[in-house]
Amino acid sequence: MSAGKYRKEHNCLNCGSHVESHYCSSCGQPNLELKESFWGFISHSIAHYFHFDNKFFQTLTPLLTKPGQVTLDYLAGKRARYINPVSMYIFVSIVYFLIAYSPEHKTNTNEHVDAKTRVQQKATLDTVNSKLEKAGILGKAPGIAIKVKAKINEDLDRSAFETLDFKEQAIVLVDLKKQQKANKSDSLAKVISKFSVIHDERNDSTYAAYLSRQKSLSSEEQDNWIEKLSKKRAITLGQNAEVIQETLEHNRPKQYFLLMPLLALFIMWNFRKNHIYYLDHLIFTIHGMTAYFIVSILTKPFIKYIFGEDSLMANIIGLGIFAWICWYMFNALKIFYQRKKVIGKMITIFILYAIAFKITEMVMLNLIYYVAT
Numbered sequence: 301m302s303a304g305k306y307r308k309e310h311n312c313l314n315c316g317s318h319v320e321s322h323y324c325s326s327c328g329q330p331n332l333e334l335k336e337s338f339w340g341f342i343s344h345s346i347a348h349y350f351h352f353d354n355k356f357f358q359t360l361t362p363l364l365t366k367p368g369q370v371t372l373d374y375l376a377g378k379r380a381r382y383i384n385p386v387s388m389y390i391f392v393s394i395v396y397f398l399i400a401y402s403p404e405h406k407t408n409t410n411e412h413v414d415a416k417t418r419v420q421q422k423a424t425l426d427t428v429n430s431k432l433e434k435a436g437i438l439g440k441a442p443g444i445a446i447k448v449k450a451k452i453n454e455d456l457d458r459s460a461f462e463t464l465d466f467k468e469q470a471i472v473l474v475d476l477k478k479q480q481k482a483n484k485s486d487s488l489a490k491v492i493s494k495f496s497v498i499h500d501e502r503n504d505s506t507y508a509a510y511l512s513r514q515k516s517l518s519s520e521e522q523d524n525w526i527e528k529l530s531k532k533r534a535i536t537l538g539q540n541a542e543v544i545q546e547t548l549e550h551n552r553p554k555q556y557f558l559l560m561p562l563l564a565l566f567i568m569w570n571f572r573k574n575h576i577y578y579l580d581h582l583i584f585t586i587h588g589m590t591a592y593f594i595v596s597i598l599t600k601p602f603i604k605y606i607f608g609e610d611s612l613m614a615n616i617i618g619l620g621i622f623a624w625i626c627w628y629m630f631n632a633l634k635i636f637y638q639r640k641k642v643i644g645k646m647i648t649i650f651i652l653y654a655i656a657f658k659i660t661e662m663v664m665l666n667l668i669y670y671v672a673t
Contacts, residue, residue, distance in 0.1 A: 305333045359383045363591050367632035371584045385586045389593075396593040397553050400600045547668050548661070555660055559653070560585050566652045570645040571637045584636055588629070595624060 311317075312324040312331065319331045359382045363370045374382055473495055480488040514522050564582040571581075599617050607613040626646075633642040 307331045307333055355381065355383050356388075359388060360594065363587060364594060366635075367588075367591070367628045368584070368635035371580075371587050371632075371636055374583065374587075375580055385583050385590070389586050389590045392590050392593045392597070393553060393556070396597050396600075399597055400604075548664055551664060555657075555664065556589065559656060559660060560589060562656055563589075563649070563653050566649050566656075567633075570648055571633075571639070574637055584632070588632060591628060592625065595621060 306322050307313075310319045310331075312319050312327065312329060314329040315324065315327045317324055317326040319325075323330055359370065362373075370382060373379075374385065473492065476488065476492050476495065479485070480492055561582060564578065564585040567585060568578055568581045599621060603609055603614045603617055607617075629646050629649075630642060633639065633646055639645075
């Protein structure tokens with residue numbers, strides 16, 4: 301590794317031993333001049349910390365193009381050309397989560413959207429009236445026209461009701477119930493039912509408000525303790541949805557890291573007839589996860605910042621990544637374990653890992669939930 305200008309003196313500055321060549325035979329420290337330029341110091345530090353002395357690329361290329369081969373070479377003792385598996389995993393995972401994770405605080409645009417929707421609905425109603433009149437349907441088939449207009453008006457009323465605050469909604473509901481009681485209108489009863497659901501959701505924005513509403517109901521109408529517990533959890537998760545999601549994503553590195561030994565165990569169970577040590581399976585798993593992070597580093601910026609996570613191109617890239625994972629896993633298992641038939645074992649490993657991932661995610665969500673409450 302090129303590190304700077306070597307000293308002419310032959311005494312080691314670290315341990316005092318005699319230095320025959322450029323490195324001390326006792327402690328291994330390079331016999332370098334102490335003074336160096338600023339850029340020399342920076343490049344030396346980066347090269348030393350990240351092992352950028354062709355080692356990174358000597359590891360990167362076969363890791364991506366020859367699945368399983370790097371692990372075979374490393375376990376066979378050919379280690380000088382490759383970066384230590386754990387060191388490379390830590391470096392690559394840090395870069396991945398710096399690129400993949402960036403909290404997005406979304407502003408609430410519901411009111412703007414609702415206002416825009418109402419304007420569009422009113423314009424639609426005016427257009428319908430105009431077309432019905434021109435077509436002469438208002439006179440010839442008034443029943444159809446009334447149904448069309450009633451449906452649009454119902455949507456307009458619903459949108460308007462959603463924008464009211466809690467007290468205003470309560471007043472409207474009381475007034476509608478009085479009208480329904482006087483007129484015995486089935487259509488009005490349906491409207492009241494829909495509005496009541498909206499009103500209850502607004503009321504249950506906090507658990508205290510939900511309990512208050514429960515007390516106002518009869519004992520038969522009240523939820524049981526299981527339903528109340530479920531409601532409390534749903535309300536709390538809803539209130540803290542953004543924070544909980546950010547906290548969950550922030551802990552993804554820990555989840556991936558903790559699941560690696562488990563994934564290695566799943567692989568060992570499926571290839572137990574190979575009779576190799578668990579540590580060898582773990583090194584194979586670390587190399588595989590590192591390769592996945594590298595591919596994600598190359599593709600995630602396109603998905604997140606260029607095409608958008610919900611775009612068609614993002615879905616295509618996602619399918620491409622999944623296809624690459626299948627190709628990589630198939631070839632890695634076949635080469636490293638010297639097996640021809642690995643598809644069934646590969647699918648089993650995927651299923652076990654998906655179950656473990658889901659369970660750990662649920663545990664994390666529960667822990668975050670209890671911390672939040």
